[in-house]
Amino acid sequence: MRELRLLLRLQRVNALRRNEIRHTSDRRQRRRLLWMLVLYVVLAAMGLFYATAISWGIYTAGLAAMLPGMAITLAAAATVMGTVIRAQGLLFDARGWEHLAPLPIHHSTVVWARLLDLYGSALGFCLMVMLPATVFYSMAEGLAALPVWLAIWLFTPLIPLGLGLVIAAGMAVLARRFRQRHLLVALLVLPVTAWLMLTLYTSPMAGGEAAMADMMRAAGGTLSAAYPPANWAGQAVRGSLTHLALYVGVSLLIGGLAAAVLLRWSPATAKGGAAAQPHGMASRPRSPLWALVRKEWRRMLASPLYLMNTGMALWLAPAMLLLLPLVKPDAVALLRGMPQVMSPLMRFLPLAACAFAGMSVPSAISLSMEGKNAWLMCTAPVSTGTLLGAKALFSFLFSLVPALLGAGLMAWHLRPGWATTLATLLLPVGLCAFLSVWGLVLDLRFARYDWESEQQIVKSSAQMGFGLLSGFVLMALMGAALWLAPARWAAQVAWALALVLMMAAAVLMRGLASRRVYQIE
Amino acid sequence: MQPILDIRGFSKSYDGKVMAVDNLSLTIEPGDIYGFIGKNGAGKTTTLRAAAGILRFDTGDMLVDGTSIKADPLACKRKIAYIPDNPDLYEFLTGRQYLDFVADLFEIAGDERGQRIEHYARALDLSDRLHDLISSYSHGMKQKLAMIGGFIHRPVLFLMDEPFVGLDPEAVVRVRQIIRDFCAQGSAVFFSTHVLEVAEKLCNKVAVIKDGRLVAAGATDQVRGQASLEEYFLEAMRDA
Secondary structure (H helix, E strand, O other): OHHHHHHHHHHHHOHHHHHHHHHOOOHHHHHHHHHHHHHHHHHHHHHHHHHHHHHHHHHHOOOHHHHHHHHHHHHHHHHHHHHHHHHHHHOOOHHHHHOOOOOOOOHHHHHHHHHHHHHHHHHHHHHHHHHHHHHHHHHHHOOOOHHHHHHHHHHOOHHHHHHHHHHHHHHHHHHHHOOOHHHHHHHHHHHHHHHHHHHHHHHHHHHOOOOHHHHHHHHHHHHHHHOHHHHHHHHHHOOOHHHHHHHHHHHHHHHHHHHHHHHHOOHHHHOOOOOOOOOOOOOOOOOHHHHHHHHHHHHHHOOHHHHHHHHHHHHHHHHHHHHHHHHOOOHHHHHHOOHHHHHHHHHHHHHHHHOOHHHOOOHHHHOHHHHHHHHHHHHOOOOHHHHHHHHHHHHHHHHHHHHHHHHHHHHHHHOOOHHHHHHHHHHHHHHHHHHHHHHHHHHHHHOOOOOOOHHHHHOOOHHHHHHHHHHHHHHHHHHHHHHHOOHHHHHHHHHHHHHHHHHHHHHHHHHHHOOOOOOEO | OOOOEEEEEEEEEEOOOEEEEEEEEEEEOOOOEEEEEEOOOOOHHHHHHHHHOOEOOOEEEEEEOOEEOOOOHHHHHHHEEEEOOOOOOOOOOEHHHHHHHHHHHOOOOHHHHHHHHHHHHHHOOOHHHOOOEHHHOOHHHHHHHHHHHHHOOOOOEEEEEOOOOOOOHHHHHHHHHHHHHHHHOOOEEEEEOOOHHHHHHHOOEEEEEEOOEEEEEEEHHHHHOOOOHHHHHHHHHHHO
């Protein structure tokens, strides 16, 4: 027990990087960490705001009875995602175990400490989503169910934790067997995510022009059907002790099973680094620029975190648009039959084509991702322009392909006029170009190479946060410009926006080429 | 004869307070195998990094084959190879992919690179593992791979920070021979080491540094005199 407490304290001491903030003597580093802390707070506030807005919407629609099911399903989805991401580093990264392996601690204690860490953060996720639902539900139905809500909150993380661990373990097993494993995992996860999102987005269309309440009921029904325990929790909140017992029992069973499997199967054995297959000696020489671009591509494929966090969102749009005829064959016909939807959709179609590209900026961390390998870039006999140009070019190409594919599919489904089609194709080009270079500007500002885990850069770096924020702000500004433009000139405004973005990218790139990077101070 | 590396009054301080290296001047001629010895924190790595063009400095200059590293770092980097004390390589690449990447950066033609890779990989007993991921390599194997990456573009100056750490005895012998062959062709190697026995056997010249200041530099025999290099070094650390 004492060992477990010590391990938990060790894990807790640097939560939110606060120990580093306290003790670093490097002012720049402290500033960077403080900015990150601000970002964490902003993200948590945004999450709470979204959860409150959804709960308030359901409450004002008079559907408070749906709140438990909706909140628990969303909390479970957030927990599964959080667990898959965190478990990769906490449980299945052998480097994390090497520090502890020589210590006189049983490996089951380490597993318990890590599981409790995951459970603790899952409780936090669940609280963020469930608290507003509890408040609005209590406002509608009274305070009698509060103890049940509390019990449900404590048990809600267990099932998604178990599912998340199964997925994370599956990814670790793949990691042992395949060299391009992360690409394989992404290819497996992508259609599932796209299908889930399509199901959620298209379910309110079931009744055509149905009322708001019907749409919510339909969405709620889809969510609850996707996650039956949420239904049991809903019944429990309404007073069914049998359903409460069922929910708690199944949660304990699945959570306990996952823990038992992990305790028996040492996660340390999930070490990566598959043996490579011989590939023949011949290799075609490439220019330094293309050698660097190719290296960026391989870097991304080698890292599940990097690939999933910067690549998944980009490919969601084309994947969803490809799956649309299968999931909802009449969706396009339904849309076309709604002129009040089609008119604004046509105006904002170029922006819709950019939606996922704006959420992903690989270049915002590509400098920092060099990490301890940065010395190789320091000694490379190539100019800063080539080094940064390769990173910008990779980021541009990487985001452009899915963005253009998505834009093309949108145009194919909706058949807008030639001007809007051109705008739908041009605006993503401009956005991808600008964000690819802007990401480098951010990474140059916040670059750090002394990280121990990729998670520090990919998931919790200031540059990544600001990259995403920049994408959102840019989308909002472009949306405002399209909204303010006269409807018949919207396409031409989108062309102009694309041109401005491309020119801004070129100007920024010229400025960057004269900078000195990868040089130790 | 133009020196391959001419360090002129090089000084470097961190945060404007700690003087890591103070007014260091050193000349490395073609064919030199130059050992750089000193205690931990003496300024060896700082000097090597500055010579490799990855560390900014304000005072003094360093000329690589007549070109200032400050004025034209790119031209110098084309003539230099550098390996740090802990060669962190791209673990997501195979050994061969890494070497091809380096060869692409230095624009080495296909046939030539193939021959050089084969030659050095055989010499360092790494041929069988070139198609494995670097993440599966031991420290010594990474060190060997980094060395091949350095030799592949035939630099005029090879800077090595503790090149023998992590190498097995057989590899140490092989590396010593490769360095001798390399320098016999007119290039030079400048390396830091704590292994005085290796320095004594391998280097025709040595420089001794203490607290950022040069204590002695020149032909190994002259520096150590009648004593062994180890005895001389211990004495110098006490006296200086």
